[in-house]
Amino acid sequence: MNVRNGLISGLAVFIGILLLLSFLGFRDEDTVSPEITYGEEPLYYDGADTESLLEGVSARDDKDGDVTASLMVAQIYDNGDGTGVVVYTAKDGANNVAMERREFRYQNTAPEEPADVPEDPGNGAQDGESTEPGADGETDDGSVGTNEEGYAIDSLGNLTDEAYEEFRETQLREGMPVVRLSEHQITLAVGESFNIYNYIDEVEDDVDTINTMLRMDRGGLDTDVSGSYVVTLYALDSDGNQSNMEYLEVTVE
Numbered sequence: 497m498n499v500r501n502g503l504i505s506g507l508a509v510f511i512g513i514l515l516l517l518s519f520l521g522f523r524d525e526d527t528v529s530p531e532i533t534y535g536e537e538p539l540y541y542d543g544a545d546t547e548s549l550l551e552g553v554s555a556r557d558d559k560d561g562d563v564t565a566s567l568m569v570a571q572i573y574d575n576g577d578g579t580g581v582v583v584y585t586a587k588d589g590a591n592n593v594a595m596e597r598r599e600f601r602y603q604n605t606a607p608e609e610p611a612d613v614p615e616d617p618g619n620g621a622q623d624g625e626s627t628e629p630g631a632d633g634e635t636d637d638g639s640v641g642t643n644e645e646g647y648a649i650d651s652l653g654n655l656t657d658e659a660y661e662e663f664r665e666t667q668l669r670e671g672m673p674v675v676r677l678s679e680h681q682i683t684l685a686v687g688e689s690f691n692i693y694n695y696i697d698e699v700e701d702d703v704d705t706i707n708t709m710l711r712m713d714r715g716g717l718d719t720d721v722s723g724s725y726v727v728t729l730y731a732l733d734s735d736g737n738q739s740n741m742e743y744l745e746v747t748v749e
Contacts, residue, residue: 526590539600555586573653574641673701
């Protein structure tokens with residue numbers, strides 16, 4: 497009887513030690529993304545050198561310290577009014593990714609004198625297709641500009657449908673994940689619940705699944721407060737490869 501009680505007591509102590517080690521391991525797990533910081537002075541961009549967008553920007557992690565070397569300009573898009581938005585990303589040693597959106601103004605430069613050439617009524621368009629933006633700044637394919645990789649993007653910064661198909665083929669071939677939303681603008685009633693999975697068209701990778709890769713920045717979304725919010729979605733696979741970023745404009749009214 498004493499031997500049995502001793503075995504039970506020993507087993508209880510052993511299980512307690514395992515639980516304690518498990519708790520300590522969980523507590524030490526790094527799940528906090530770095531913090532991206534920059535000054536309050538206005539940012540100017542000449543539309544050519546992305547390095548200028550990184551000047552004065554830094555990133556720091558609570559465990560890894562200075563991770564500024566991981567800073568990247570992930571996306572740039574034009575608001576069409578002389579301003580634009582740059583999206584920074586930074587990553588720590590545990591592959592926690594931080595994102596920060598910052599508005600910039602386009603650098604004013606003196607325009608070059610145009611050469612004396614006959615006026616082109618078609619503005620360079622071929623096959624009867626106009627390349628001139630419409631009243632809302634959009635071209636015929638719905639784009640308002642291009643990102644740093646040369647893909648056409650809309651006013652939120654999302655790849656256009658045609659650009660996404662081209663991007664997707666290249667990305668998956670190189671073992672990189674991709675993300676696509678089925679909608680990019682939605683309206684919710686005040687108090688209505690929000691579930692990002694309702695608006696996901698695909699999240700794909702050569703190895704990982706949606707459940708392990710999906711990352712989201714709610715952009716301060718509060719469905720109890722009227723306003724306009726931008727939710728950012730992207731995927732990060734187990735090798736640290738990051739997908740394109742998708743933006744969902746949520747209007748709460």
